Amino acid sequence: MIDHPIFKNRVLGIGYLSLWSFILIVNTGLDYYYGRAEFGEVIITNTIFCGVFALLSIPLWYNVGDCMRQRGWWLLIFNHLATASIFIIVWYSISYYVVVSLLPEGKVAHMPKDHLVSFAIFSGLMGYTIVILSYYLHMYSRDLRSKHENELLLQRSLKEVEISMLRSQINPHFLFNSLNSISSLTMIDAERAQEMVIKLSDYLRYTVSQEKSVFVTLRKEIENLNRYLDIEKVRFGSKLLYVFNVEELAYDAEIPVMILQPLYENAIKHGVYESTEPITIETKAVMDEDVLVVSIKNNYQEGVPMGKGAGIGLRNIAERLKLIYQNDRLLHIKNESSTFEVTLIIPPVKKEQA
Amino acid sequence: MIRTLIIDDEEPARLLVKKFLEPFAEIEVVGECSDGFLAVKSINELKPDLIFLDVQMPKLSGFELLEIIEHRPNVIFTTAYDSYAIKAFDQNAVDYLLKPFSKERFAEALSKVMGRIASKVEQNYNEVIAIAEEKTDILQRVAVKSGSKIEIIAVADIVFIESEGDYVMINSKGGKYLKEKTMKYFEQHLDSNTFIRVHRSFIININEISRIELFEKESYIIKLKNGAQVKASSSGYKALKDALKL
Numbered sequence: 001m002i003d004h005p006i007f008k009n010r011v012l013g014i015g016y017l018s019l020w021s022f023i024l025i026v027n028t029g030l031d032y033y034y035g036r037a038e039f040g041e042v043i044i045t046n047t048i049f050c051g052v053f054a055l056l057s058i059p060l061w062y063n064v065g066d067c068m069r070q071r072g073w074w075l076l077i078f079n080h081l082a083t084a085s086i087f088i089i090v091w092y093s094i095s096y097y098v099v100v101s102l103l104p105e106g107k108v109a110h111m112p113k114d115h116l117v118s119f120a121i122f123s124g125l126m127g128y129t130i131v132i133l134s135y136y137l138h139m140y141s142r143d144l145r146s147k148h149e150n151e152l153l154l155q156r157s158l159k160e161v162e163i164s165m166l167r168s169q170i171n172p173h174f175l176f177n178s179l180n181s182i183s184s185l186t187m188i189d190a191e192r193a194q195e196m197v198i199k200l201s202d203y204l205r206y207t208v209s210q211e212k213s214v215f216v217t218l219r220k221e222i223e224n225l226n227r228y229l230d231i232e233k234v235r236f237g238s239k240l241l242y243v244f245n246v247e248e249l250a251y252d253a254e255i256p257v258m259i260l261q262p263l264y265e266n267a268i269k270h271g272v273y274e275s276t277e278p279i280t281i282e283t284k285a286v287m288d289e290d291v292l293v294v295s296i297k298n299n300y301q302e303g304v305p306m307g308k309g310a311g312i313g314l315r316n317i318a319e320r321l322k323l324i325y326q327n328d329r330l331l332h333i334k335n336e337s338s339t340f341e342v343t344l345i346i347p348p349v350k351k352e353q354a
Numbered sequence: 355m356i357r358t359l360i361i362d363d364e365e366p367a368r369l370l371v372k373k374f375l376e377p378f379a380e381i382e383v384v385g386e387c388s389d390g391f392l393a394v395k396s397i398n399e400l401k402p403d404l405i406f407l408d409v410q411m412p413k414l415s416g417f418e419l420l421e422i423i424e425h426r427p428n429v430i431f432t433t434a435y436d437s438y439a440i441k442a443f444d445q446n447a448v449d450y451l452l453k454p455f456s457k458e459r460f461a462e463a464l465s466k467v468m469g470r471i472a473s474k475v476e477q478n479y480n481e482v483i484a485i486a487e488e489k490t491d492i493l494q495r496v497a498v499k500s501g502s503k504i505e506i507i508a509v510a511d512i513v514f515i516e517s518e519g520d521y522v523m524i525n526s527k528g529g530k531y532l533k534e535k536t537m538k539y540f541e542q543h544l545d546s547n548t549f550i551r552v553h554r555s556f557i558i559n560i561n562e563i564s565r566i567e568l569f570e571k572e573s574y575i576i577k578l579k580n581g582a583q584v585k586a587s588s589s590g591y592k593a594l595k596d597a598l599k600l
Contacts, residue, residue, distance in 0.1 A: 173410075176434035177364065180453035184370035235364045273363075274412045276389045 004061050005138055012138075020054040037107045045099050045108055052095045056087060057131045064135040080132065088124035156323070170207055171265060174232075181234050196234055203227040207258070214324070215349055218285060218292065219251040221260055228261070229281070232268055240272050241280040250285040253292040254349045256324055260294065262313040263342050267298040271340070275301040292346040302338050314342065321346075355382045356471060359400060361393040361416075362386075362408040362432065367453065371406050371432075374460045380468070390414025394423055394504055401425045403471055406451075409433040413506060417486045418497045420479060422504060428467050428477045442485035448477075493543045496524060498531040505531060512549075513580050514558040515540050525582065550597050552576060552590035560597055 006013040028046045032039060063083055067076055096116070100109045108116075178200055185193035206224045222244060229242050264281065271279040281298045314333065321330040325347050334341040358381050362368045368386050375381050384400050387393040390411045397405065397419075405427045409416040416431060417439075431450035433439055443450040449463045470477060496507045511527045517537045524531045541551045551557045562579050566586075569575040574586040576594075586594060 172435040176453050177367075180370065180434060180455075181364065181366040183454035184366035184373070187373045188369060234366060237365050273410075276391070276412055 004058065005142075006058070016054075020050055024050040035107065041103055041106050044102060045106065048098050048102075049095045052098070053091055053127055056091050057127075060087070060128075060131055061135055064132060064139060068136075068139055084125060084128045087128055088120055091124060092120040170204065174265070177235055178231050181231075185234070192234070196231060199227045199231050203231065214256060215254040216257045217251065218246070218253050218255055218294070221255060221257070222246065222251075222283075225260060225264055225283075228264060232272075236268075236272050239275065239278055240268070241278055242283070243280065244283045244285075246283070246285040247287060249287045250292055250294075253285075253287065253346065255292065255294075255346050256320060259317060259320060259344070260296070262317060263296045266313050267296065267340070271298040271300040277301060290348040293343065294346065295341055295343040297339060297341040299339050317344070356380055356404055356468065357382050357384045357400065357402045358404045358406070359384055359393070359396055359402040359427070360386045360406045361390075361411070361419075362406070363388050363411045364408075367408065367432070371460075374457060375464075378464065381464075390416075390419045391504065393419055397423045397425055397427065398502075402427045404428045404430065404467060406430050406432055409436055409439050414497055414504075417483050420483055422497055422499050426476075428471060429479060430463050430467060439482075439486060442482045445485070446479070446481045448479055448482050487539070487543075492545050493540075496533065498524065498533050500529075500531055505529075507531065509544065510559075510561075512544075512559055513562045513578055514556055514582065514584055515549075516584075517555040525580070527580070547597065550590070550594050552586035552594050553584065554587070556584040556586070556590075558584060558594075560594070566591075566594075 006016040024046055027050065028042055031037070031046060032042045035042060037045075060083070063079070067079055096108065099106065103109065178196070182193050182196050182200070185196060203224060206227070226244075229240070233240050267279070267281045271281070279298055279300065281296065283294070283296050285292065285294045287293075314331065318328070318331040321344070322328045327347070330345045330347075332343040332345075334343070358375065360368050360371050360383060362371070365388070368388075372383060372386075375383060381404075384402055385396050387396050390413050393405075393407075393411075394414070396402075402425075407416045407419070407429050409431055410433065411419075420429070429448070431439070431443060431448065432453060432455075433450065434453040440450070440452070442448075449467055451460060451463055467477075493509055495509060496512070498505050498507060505528070507524060507526045507528065513525045513527060515537070516523045516525065518532065521532050521534055522537060522540065524533055537551065537555070537557065540549070540557055544557065548561060549557050549559055558576060558578065563576055564579045565577045567575045567577070569585070572588040574591045576584050576586050578584065
């Protein structure tokens, strides 16, 4: 396909044709009214002058494209003056000779020379200016649109980077408090201390090594969540309880890596941490045909506000799901009678995403 | 004997402090507390000479706790990760331990405090509290003393706040409480979408408004759902109109 807006876009093509038809009709009308020539002659003359102009205007698009890339006003003005002169000479000569050969006895053939030249320059320049300006207008609006689209694209990829950073970020509170627990355990129970060091290492290894892959099985995620919760259990003791109810089939479902982690961190930060009573984190995962539905529920102590910190983590998860699955209805939050529940709907992985 | 109280919500952390204290014969551990509420009670009852205080705790943070206790013990702060608090500690030469900490670091902090106790120099941590408060962005709760009890007011339950000289009167759904704080402090630390300072003496919760009436030229009366009425100045009314998107 030719790289020209009137061929690429049906609306613009029809628009171009209608515009020239309109000009033709107006010109013919005026010419007939004031010109005192025969109607058939007027139509033929105007159709040829307009038609040749319309055809010759098409390649002007490329010249405008070149001008957009050029720098310097003088060069630009020179370019247009030169193009306009050549354009007018070519347009007028072709049209004139065609009309005269078709209508040797017509009005055009008997017009005085200076009359013809002034008509050519006046209408030629006017038409040239209109065509060039509309090309410029179209080019600017097109560039503006593509700039906007590029910006959106850039923003999206930036978000992705941001999210992957967030994903691999390890909560320093968690890390240092866990190390402190280990430090304490070494004094009172060396074996448990060793166990915890192993768990913490496995957890950290999983977190840093998963950066490149996008999807993992739910089984792997839950293994890692268990490590995380075991470590936190050492810190919080009987205050932290957790249950996993996972349907056998669901274990093999693929989910975005580390997408569940922030939900447990939230449950601990806002539920366990702010509470003086035991908090249970309950995880349920079922398959609804080929869609995985995971819900994570925790109770919390009345009067403890689920602070705005929770919002950021949830927003990130929603954002990630939206980017991966192009669907913004995959995260649902329920907060009632001191229970906070988040449900994630994970569609099956399409080939091109994996 | 230096009577010592250990305050931390994590058991392993308390155990470690206790373990590290063992070699010091002059230290007597009089108790352990797993949350801020218990700690306030224990401090007021046991009047310890020294407390180990975790900054992040459920219900009542270490700083909130210091604000409402009557007895003022020496404090060694402990924290895992809180860059603001650490900066505040450093600026004010307050003793603190970064978790996890070594035995040497622990002994160093302890001997400094013991020296101070021996020479009866009082520790001043008001500055630290002030800095920590500065850095708290938006309040979620307010701790107040009411008689011998401590009340935690959820911010959403505050109907309006009235200035009372050096104090403010917090009118919440549960009752009225006096707090030694400025109007400016609350103006800065309450969510500005919900709480509007409508008058020099009043901050109101816009969710608690039942109606607004013109009182005189340029001044308005706001009737609240609990029956109370507050005045609004013309600039306060303008701020309120913006918040309500009128």
